[in-house]
Amino acid sequence: MPTDAPHPPFLRALAQLPEPLRPAVERHWSRYVESAEREQVPVAGHPEFLRGLCRVWAGSEYVAQWCAREPALLAGLQASGDLFAADAxxxxxSRLDRHLGKVLNDDHxxxxxxxxxxxEMMRIIWRDLAGWSGLDETMTDLSRLAEHCIDRAxxxxxxxQRKEYGTPAGADGTPQSLVVIGMGKLGAGELNLSSDVDLIFAYPEDGETRGRRPRVANEEYFIRLGRRLIAVLDAQTRDGFVFRVDMRLRPFGGSGPLAMSFDALEEYYQEQGREWERYAMIKARVVGGDRARGGELLAALRPFVYRRYLDFGAFESLREMKEMIAREVRRKGIEDNVKTGPGGIREVEFIGQAFQLIRGGRDTRLQERRILQVLRVLAERRYLPEFVSRExxxxxxxxxxVEHRLQAVEDQxxxxxPDDDLGRLRLAHGMGYADWKGFLEALHGHMETVHAHFDQVIAAPQAEAPAAESGGHAELESVWRGRFDAGQAQEILARAGLDDVAEVHRRLEQLRGGTTARVLGRQGRERLDRLMPLLLGAVGGLEAPARAFFRVLDILEAVAGRSxxxxxxxxxxxxxxxxxxxxxxxxWIATELARHPLLLDELLDPRSLYAPPRGAALEDELRQQMLRVPEEDLEQQMEHLRHFRQAQVLRVAAADMMGALPLMKVSDHLTEIAEVVLRQVLDLAWSQMALRYGRPTGSDGQPLESGFLIxxxxxxxxxxxxxxxxxxLVFLHGGDPDGNTAGGPRTVANGVFFARLGQRIIHVLNTLTPAGVLYEVDMRLRPSGASGLLVSSLDAFAEYQREDAWTWEHQALVRARPVAGDAALGARFDGIRRAVLGRRRERGALAREVREMRQRMREALGSREAGWFDLKQDPGGIADIEFMVQYGVLLWSSEHPELLRYPDNIRILEGLAAAGLMDPADAELLADAYRAYREVVHRCALQQEPARVEEGAFNDYRQAVRRIWAAQLET
Structure with a gap:
């Protein structure tokens, strides 16, 4: 076809473009056809393909020009099919390896x-602008292109270089290789069409080369290698460049050594690493060299990035970084920047990375490089509302x-x-809009949404506003900073609603000039200066403000070391x-928060704080937490279990104190928390034991799935x-007493396995760790008490209960039930319990034994101080009610087995009344007294007071309980 002849399919495709975009595309077409004919390359001619060609060339001068210069490029992409399908x-x-073939030297x-x-850039840009690929494919292809070029080069x-200088080696002679860490968008796999690649070079150990003379220090070797790599990638030649390389994110920036040993890097980040470097390291990834050793380096640096505690100080650092960027934007007059302008790409990244820096050490799902995945996790974990994440x-x-279409124009x-009409139309058309106005409305809508969410998450105006504008705390700030004399300060505190103002002022002075404030450091002191006026204002409206202030102050002094x-x-x-x-x-809550400051995280969302989960939701929350911990890391598993239990109990206590939970529900919640924890502890201990010894065997010689019961x-x-x-607790097992374990590296007797399993469970529950004790455990109710086996077989337990157990042990059995372990074994236990408790007993002897046991308890545990009533142990109290319930079950369950259905006192009382074994009015009165007593016991626990009241309190209940006691057990 002659160069100047019309080409109907092309003209039809061209006509679909906005008229101002057609002339440039038509010029490129003429040059392309001329070059193709000259080089005897087939001219693209399929109508559908030409429609894509016009769209691509309208959006990218870079692609259009290279098609005209080297028409064989386009023909090759078409013929290979690479242009039409995503890469496998x-x-x-594979394409890169074939292309490099027998490469000769650096220049080649x-x-x-x-x-x-x-x-590859032609392929990627074409597929993007033609609408044949999505954003994820484009970013992934660009990142892979950079990574493969870096690694192969x-x-x-x-x-x-090793042929010239020898092989770099460590002190023990182990060969060393360079590790290339990709930062920023390359590290995240989010490279754009014209990104720099931010790199850091590292090597495992200092040493020197071996095999050639003279020897060269490893540092010198790897610096030379790094320079060669940069030159190959970055130098501008007649063929352009591969990727612009930016090394300024390395330690000490441009003034630092080009390559550093692992030890030097770790020391730098530990001692001198700055907050912006934590932000940068979120996306770090090995993109070249020794990947295994590079993975070890990144694992060692992870604690620098992700703190094990909640690090809300990251907000300050990110705000400072954002303000630096904003100042630069204002200075250069580039507010129309879709990356750094208000509501731009950077603000989306800052939002995600703020949560990563704050919570990533605790929630490993946030240790993610790609921002879209981070946003998904934030919604799933409810750190952000789902609609915010979606927007x-x-x-x-x-x-x-938009960024890709801007960069596709000239590969810049x-x-x-753009500020010119043609550029604006090109961008609007490339984004699928008919005109600039429609595109700009959509763009501004997205950027305004981002900036609004950014302000909600990052800006924190309540933390940044001057005191005079922040809730009227200017005077309180002056009090805290010591700008008034004692009289003036106390007058201001009184006006702010505080009582005991002299002591409040004294504590303020003590804190401001004391050790706590002195050791905080500059940043910590600034945070304390901002917090104290807010705290004084917050307590002012309370019923007993000074008391609340002192309790919070105790917490602040306990946690101030971590500002x-x-x-x-x-x-x-x-x-x-x-x-x-x-x-x-x-x-009690204040003390728990001071002991375990990680619990402060629970205060962030009142919706979850005052609505503790139940059942499957509680189980799932623990499961999700444990999934974040490596299976082999028992220490971290124990810490997570402790924090889970503390957090859940705090939620229950908070809901209890605010009246959101009735008494019976409080105990239900606390009981469920313990059960969920016990099931998890048993699973952990069983898994660890089974890995070492295999599984114990049953009477048929086959390995048991569990065979253990709590x-x-x-x-x-x-x-x-x-x-x-x-x-x-009591531990039981159902294994063959004479059998051994099977399927593990070592074999032990079943009894040894179960004994060690029980010890492991006690260790997980009882061991004091930095997070405290999980639960205090009392095992004295097991057969033969403290002198008995830690874990008994179910058959031995049954025999002991039938033949040797005391009456008080049968009383205890009334409230016994399986809470974790083998369900079939649990059913067998329930049968044994029913058989033992359902035996016929002589009333007089039973009443005497119960009275004698109760008397011993009163003498040992009852109130020893006149004027007080011990709610648990004094006559007429909780223990009397419990003993009457247990007595009723032991006496009558042989004829009324329905009494054995439930283990709790309230429902057993209801059963006694329903069976006609207790006057319904008496049963109801005992239940009311029991609930009233226990509610006060809960309150005393939360107030850190003994479970007692003044002697005159509950007098009616006490007298009634004693009357019913006499009627039941003394007649």
């Missing part, structure tokens, strides 16, 4: 990489597509919107409000657990 895994790397490598990059250069993700995709690194907790309260006024409210209500007695068994209750 490994396909891009540089040339081949540039021609390969040109082909490094491998070749290292091979050539941010939609905006991010839109903005990144830009994020600025991130101060940042949490400054950044979250809701958390501060809940802290003040709960500390005012309960010193029986709860006492308050846990009776579903009446309190805040400070121990767990009364």
């Amino acid at each position: 895994p490994g396909e891009l790397l 490598l540089a040339q081949l990489l540039r021609t390969f990059r040109r082909r 490094l491998g070749l250069l290292d091979t050539w 941010l993700a939609a905006a991010y995709v839109f903005l990144r597509r 690194q830009t994020q600025r919107l 991130a907790y101060l940042a949490l309260l400054v950044e979250n006024p809701m958390a501060l409000s809940q802290l003040v409210r709960l500390c005012a209500a309960s010193p 029986i709860a007695y006492g308050k846990l068994g009776g579903i009446e657990l309190g805040y400070g209750s121990d767990l009364d």
Whole structure:
């Protein structure tokens, strides 16, 4: 076809473009056809393909020009099919290896990489602008292109350099290789069409080369290798460049050594690492060299990035970074930048990375490089509302597509919107809009949404506003800073609603000038200065403000060594409000928060704080937490279990103190928490034991799936657990007493396996760790008490209960029930319990034994101080009611087996009344007294007071309980 002849399919495709975009595309077409004919390359002619061609060339001068210069490029992409389908895994790397072929030297490598990059960039841009690929494919392809070019170039250069200098080695002679860490968008796999690649070079150990003379220090070797790699990738030649390389994110920036040993890197980040470097390291990934050793390095640096506590100080750092960027934007007049402008790409990333820095150490699902995945996790974990995550993700995709269309025009690194009409129309058309106005409305909508969410998450105006504008706390700030004399300060505190102002002022002075404030450091002191006026204002309206203030102050002094907790309260006024409210209500809660400051996280969301989960939701929450811990890390598993239990109990206590839970529900919640924890502990211990010894065998010689049972007695068994209750437990097994374990590296007798399993469970529950004790455990109710086996077989337990157990042990059995372990074994236990408790007993002898046991308990545990009534042990109290219930079950369950259905006192009382064995009015009175007593016991626990009241309290209940006691057991 002659060059100047009309080409109807092309003209029809061209006509679909907006008229101002057609002339440039038509010029490119003429040049392309001329070059193709000259080089005898087939001209693209399929109508559908030409429609895509016009769209692509309208959006990318870069692609259009290279098609005209080298029409064989386009023909090759068409003929190979690479243009029309997404790459399969490994396909891009295979193409690169074929392209490099028999590369000769650095210059030849540089040339081949540039021609390969040109082909692949044409393919990626074409598929993007034609609408044949989505954002994820485009970013992934670009990131893989950079990674493969880096890795293959490094491998070749290292091979050539070793021939010249020898092989770098560690102190023990182990060969060393360079590790290339990709940062930023390359590390995250989110590279854009014209990104720099941010790199850090590292090597495992200092040493020197071996095999050639003279020897060269490893540092010198790897610096030379790094320089060669940068030159091959970055140098501008007649073929262009491969990727611009930026090394400024390395330690000490441009003034630091180009390559550092692992030890030097770890020391730098531990001692000198700055907050922005934590932010940068979130996306770090090995992209070249020794990947195994590089993975070890990143694992060692992870604690620098992700703190094990909640680090709300990250907000301050991110705000400072954002303000630096904003100042630069204002200075350069580039507010129309879709990356750094208000509501741009950077703000979406900051939102996600703020949560990563704050929570990533505790929630490993946030240790994710890709921002869209981070946003999904934030919604799933309810750190962000689902609609916020969805809006941010939609905006991010839109903005990144805009960025790609801006950069596709000339293969230039830009994020600025065009200011010329043709450029604006090109961008609007490339984004699927008919005109600039429609596109700009959509763009502004996304950016305004992002900026609004950014302000909600990052800006924290309550933390940044001057005191005069922040809730009228200017005078309180001056009091805290010591600008008034004592009289003036106390007058201001009184006006703010505080009582005991002299003592409040004294404590303020003591804190400001004391050791706590002195050791905080500059940043911590600034946070304390911002927090104290907020705290004084928050307590002012309470019923006993000074008391609440002192309790919160004790917490602040306990946690101030980690000023991130101060940042949490400054950044979250809701958390501060809940802290003040709960500390005012309960010193026990204040003490728990001071002992375990990780619990401050629970104050952030009142919706979850005052609505503790139940049942499957509770189980799932623990399961999700444990999934974040490596299976082999028992220490971390124990810490997570402790924090889970503490957090759940705090939620129950908070709901209890605020009147959101009735008494019976409080015990239900506390009981369920213990059961869920016990099931998890048994699973952990069983898994660890089975890995070592295999599984114990049953009577048929086959390995058991479980064969272990945890029986709860006492308050846990009776579903009446309190805040400070121990767990009364008995361990049973159903294995063959004469059998051995099977299927593990070592074999032991079944009895040994179960004994060690029981010991492991006790260890997990009882061991004091930095997070405290999981539960105090009492095992004295097992057969033969403290002198008996830690774990008994179910048959031995049954025999002991039938032949040797005392009456008081049968009383305890009334409240016994399985809470974890083998369900079939649990059913067998229930049968044994029913048989033992359902035996016929002589009334007089039973009443005498119960009275004698009760008398011994009163003498040992009852009130020893006149004027007080011990709710649990004094006559007419809780223990009397419990003993009457147990007596009734032992006496009458042989004829009324329905009494054995439930282990809790309230429902047994209802059963006694329903069976006509107790006057219904008496049963109801005992149940009311029992509930009233236990409610006060709960309150005493939360107020950290003994479970007692003044002697005149509950007099009617006490007299009635004693009357019924006499009628039941003394007649």
